[in-house]
Amino acid sequence: MTICELVDPPAALLSAAAERESVRSAMNEAHEALARLRFHEGLRHGWQEARAEASVREATALAVSEGLRISVDDIRAWSMHPPRSSEIDPTAALALGIWRSQWNVARTFTPLNSRHTLVSRRAPEPLPARLSGIHRDICSALVTGGWQEVSTVAKPVQPQHIVTVKNYCQAPVPTLIHAAAIVAHFRFREVMRPASACVGAAFARSILVEHGVDPTGVAVLSAHDAYDPAAASSAIAGWVQADEDGVARWVEHFMRSIVTAARVGEDVALHIQGRSLG
Template identity: 30%
Template sequence: MSTDVAAALDSLAHLDGVAEAADRAREATTRLRWHEGLRRRWREARAEAAVRSAVATVAPEGVRADAARLRGLVAAGETAQPAGAGASAGGAEEALVLAAWRAQVHVGQMLGELGGRGRPPLVPSGELLAGLHRDLTAHLAGAGVLPPDAVGRPRTVDQPREGGPLDPPATLRGGASATPAPVGAELRARTAAVLAVLAADDTPALVRVGVVHGEIATLRPFVTANGLLARAVARLLAVRSGLEPTGVAVLDAHAAARPGAYREALAAYAGGTPAGVAHWLRFQAESVVTGAEEGARVATAVRAGRVDL
């Protein structure tokens, strides 16, 4: 890890209110870690968290999903791309929710056992992003609305696509997305910086999660699905960094409930000022707190045998 990357992340941890927000996030996830429902049934809890995370993560993209419907499809084993997924808005939206669920399941496979001594080794950061992006967009290529060579491959000169459930709108409206996204050498340099932060172990966990989330969402390294990708990677990194050790917190519940505030916080991050970055990191901490509270509801429901609670 570059000492420059570590120093930069450490400096962000001292921005206004960030340390206090990180403490609140850790307190919330500590309470979740010792929830009685996770003693023996953490696998079921993670499975339910993947469903709720998929439903939550599509909400900032303008898609309203039904957790009960997704839960039923998962239980019936009907999680492949629906036939005629691109034929109607409803079919496109359901295909998007299923793609988000597959990405969340992929994240779960990389978390390791709760309380286990070791975790599965992560693939290199570039392969990680490509793999999750394939989860999120393979159905678009299958429906003929995205070129196959745009699946799992960072864009070079193409600009991100926006509009409609098959091409999720950019997370920022009137912010970073109002101007062309970087291409060429600038895109490569900033993507390399994201990969460096992903690999930056032993740095402040909240800052690391927030920077990776914010950078992917605002840099938009792929043609589409960048917001979904950013949030999936944030969940993975939150667990792997120790910020949220259970894998049961539904980190996207906060953005789903407050999409306008989410876009505002990302726009503040994209502005690059210390105040803007601090605002975003505090929002990320609030997302962890809200996600841990939702995770506790998941654990309670699993313990009661009622995941629809």
């Protein structure tokens, strides 16, 4: 059976999985970890720098998961002095684009410690436009360098894949499970080409912030799976299984990845507090 013949888990399975005691327990641990991150002393005044560094680390984790040989130091240097297309190869161009997508998503987040209620400067974008914008950032350096045609950017491989994303986002489940479904779907399906998984990760990060699950924007969602790709592959197989047991297995794995994400975020905050990045 090919991947095209496999079915997407129906949104109803998210609700069923959410009722499981093991999933609820894993979700509670994830929320507790994010709460600890929220009140880290390093984010009191350094949240802007922390978000920037989290974007660097998230981009690095995603690039590594895409099979690219890129380090945190490489992407951190680019974040301060973006290279010209003539100075990099296609591998580095993709990594640079992944960082741009993370940074541009982070720039839309509400300030963490503002005393004032801020009104968004722009109206919410429709889902297809939002995903297209993320993919456009990811492919930006590839296009500029002549390695990818503009006509292939910001388009879903199949429109139905976007419909499935919308269905997952509208499922009556907690936001953490929405994020779990989004990350899994963009890994399972090549929703956009290249770097579908990176589009899903950026979108998942944004909804966790927007819905107040990770108001810091500093949790590094993809770190866990970059550290242990074998466990990630095993867990995503549960999602592909497309039954309640398999979906629950993936969701529990994702909650563990959120705990790791928060811990990496705390490390970022600690280094910001001590002014010891690099």
